[in-house]
Amino acid sequence: MRWTTWKSLAAVAIMVAPLMNCADQPATAVAPEANRHAPPAPRNVLTPDSVRRLASGRAIFPLESPRYIRxxxxxLGQALAFDKILSGNRDIACTTCHLPAFSTGDDRSLSIGQxxxxxxxxxxxxxxxxxxxxxxxxxxxxxxxHLFLDGRVQVVHGRINTPAGRDLTPQMRRVLEFGPASAIAMFPVENRDEMRGYSQNDLGRVADDDNTRIWSTLMKRIGDVPEYRRMFEQAYPGQRFERMTFAHAANAIGAFMVDKLTFSNTPWDRFLEGHDNALTPAQLAGAQTFLTIKCSICHNGATLSDDKFHDVAVAQIGPGKGNGASLRDDFGRENISNNESDRYLFRTSPLRNVELTAPYGHDGAYSTLQSFVEHYSDSDLKLLAFDPSTLDPSLQGTFMPNAADILAQRDTLLKxxxxxxxxVTNLMNYMSALTDDRARDLNSLVPNRVPSGLPVDHP
Ligand code: HEC
Ligand code: HEC
Incomplete structure (x- = not known):
């Protein structure tokens, strides 16, 4: 079926999709050999076709491969992503926190910055x-x-919207080829604790609200390396380095992430494309569970995220975002929308390769995938009884006693x-079908050297 028709059918289907309670256990019996002329299988009978119908009913599609990128x-983007030249004290790169060895995370609840x-x-x-x-x-x-866990780099009415407002000029916007993914690298470099540092260095000495200066100081640094000038001019044919801005750098990093880290060949994609045997029987049964209980009301689309914001009763740990009386809370989406009804809402996590990306939740409060899935069961009681003893010892004392406030905002679907x-076992089996084998070992992405000559982090 053509993409467009499929999509519009799904839009109709999702409205009539059964909103079953998670407790309603779907039947898992495998139907006898499918017969084209047989009457349609009754609901809850498990066949590859019934699962594909459930998937399109919840608007879940295979992920498209990225288009060709020069x-x-x-x-260039790969070099920049691994180069500590982008940090104030030249001591941290994007990939110090997004390490290929840890599936582009850092295997920590919370990252440690510069x-x-x-x-x-x-x-x-x-x-x-x-x-x-x-x-x-x-x-x-x-x-x-929506990128970042509160969606602050986002597309609104077809236009990229970022915390930089008008400092992202029309000329800069024209450079961005991959939507929010090509703008996002403009922000970690501004954050003092993540990358920029304080008054010890040229970047740290720029005032916090002076985006333009921070970006131009970075371009000056980069331009001092002749190899980078050549690489920028090759990546943007016909343009002189002197006329480029940090948007050119961010766009290149976006190109690297989109080209090398889009993984569209999972058993689940192959199954959706018609290969019945791509899933094991346990994964097929797991898919049926995932698609008939509430998970897929939020986790849908090609990435298995509705790209919307919800409160799913995740425990709050860490230094927080300066919110609340203690200044240690994290109000999530409210910080971007200024709308109190968005308090404690975070973007629905995409679930591709999720078995590789522990720990889980916006603050990594759950160390295993199973513990995150289990938290959905009686999530109110689970949050009230959250046990911080599984956390890094230096974070255990940071567990916030704000369960009542989080539960007041909990999505009603979880009730x-x-x-x-x-x-839970079924859901775990389903999620094991969301891993692309190529994502299991990303070490080939680590370059031997970067143009600045600074050391490349590679555990
Ligand atoms: C100190 C560790 C650290 C460094 C360095 C860092 N990041 Fe991140 N990155 C994070 C954290 C933490 C988040 C989540 C922040 C949030 O949502 O508020 C994040 C979020 C992101 C996201 C959003 C992913 C999503 O699902 O929305 C992207 C993309 C990203 N970083 C790319 C980069 C790039 C590119 C660089 C270098 C320019 C970089 N990061 C540097 C820790 C880091
Ligand atoms: C109401 C919408 C909603 C429902 C229903 C829902 N989720 Fe989520 N899910 C979210 C949101 C939002 C997050 C991110 C929460 C956070 O970080 O605070 C999330 C996070 C996750 C994560 C963590 C991923 C990561 O990388 O940290 C997993 C795993 C997950 N959900 C699986 C499931 C399963 C399985 C179900 C069904 C039992 C389910 N979800 C039901 C919205 C939902």
Whole structure:
């Protein structure tokens, strides 16, 4: 079926999709050999076709592969993503927190920014601090409309909207080829605790609200490296480096992420494209569960995220975003929309390659995938009984006693949801079909060297 027709049919189907309670256990019996001329299978009978129908009913589609991107742009973006030249004290790169060795996360509940030492779980604070949120994977970001866990780099009415407002000039916008994915790299470099640092360096000395100066200072640094000038001019044929802005750098990093980290060849994609045997029987049964209970009301679309914001009763840990009386809370989407009804809402996480990207939740408060799935069962009681003892010892004391406030905002879909052990197992089996084998080992993405000559982090 053509993409457009499929999509519009699905739009109709999703409205009539059964909103079953998570506790309603779907039947998992496998139907006898499918027969083209047989009457349609009754609801709840498990066949590959019935599962594909459920998927399109919930607007779940295979992920499209990214279009061709010129290799010179991807190569430039790769160099920049691994180069500590983008950080104030030249001590941290994008990939210090988004490490290929840890599926483009850092295997920590909360990242440690500039001033820290070491990699991933072994990184220590030194003169750095914890960042308020978990470093999410960089997978499939070209397919999402809202980036960052509160969606602050987003497409609104077809236009990219960012915290930089008008400082992202029309000339800069014209450079961005991949939507929000090509703008996002303009922001970690501004954050003092993540990358920029304080008065010890040229970037740190720029005032906080002076986006333009921060970006031009970065371009000056980059332009001092002749190899980078050549790479920029190759990546943007016919343009002189002197006339380029940091949007050209961010767009290149976006190109690298979209080209190298979009993974559209999972068993689930192959199954949706018609290969019945792409899923094991357990994965097929798991898919039916996922598609008939409430999970897929929020986790849908090609990335398995509705690209919207919900409160799903996740425990709050860490330094927070300066919210609430203690200034240690994180109000999530409210910080962007200024709308109190968005308090504690975070973007629905995409679920591709999710088995590789522990820990889970916007602040990494859940160390295993199973514990995150289990938290949906009686999520109110689970939040009230949250046990911080599984966390990094230095974060255990940061657990916020704000369960009542979070529960007051909890999405009504979660009310009354109880998941049996067998449903949890089924859901885990389904999510195991969302992994692209190529995402299991990303070490080939790490370059041997970067143009600045600074060391490349590679645990
Ligand atoms: C100190 C660790 C750290 C560094 C360095 C860092 N990030 Fe991140 N990154 C994070 C954290 C934490 C988040 C989540 C922040 C939030 O949502 O508020 C994030 C979010 C993102 C996202 C959003 C993903 C999504 O699902 O929406 C992208 C893309 C990204 N970073 C790319 C980059 C790039 C490119 C750089 C370098 C310019 C970079 N990051 C540097 C920690 C880091
Ligand atoms: C009301 C919408 C909604 C429903 C229903 C829902 N989710 Fe979620 N899911 C979210 C949101 C929002 C997040 C991010 C929450 C956060 O980080 O605070 C999330 C996060 C997750 C994560 C963590 C991913 C990561 O990378 O951290 C997993 C796994 C997950 N959901 C699986 C499920 C499963 C399985 C179900 C069904 C039992 C389900 N979800 C039901 C909205 C929903």
């Amino acid at each position: 290799p010179s742009l991807v190569k 001033g820290g030492i070491g990699f991933g779980p072994h990184r220590t604070i030194q003169s750095g601090v914890f960042i308020a949120r978990n470093a999410p994977p960089l997978f499939d970001i070209g397919a999402m409309k 009354g949801v109880v998941l049996s052990d067998s449903i």
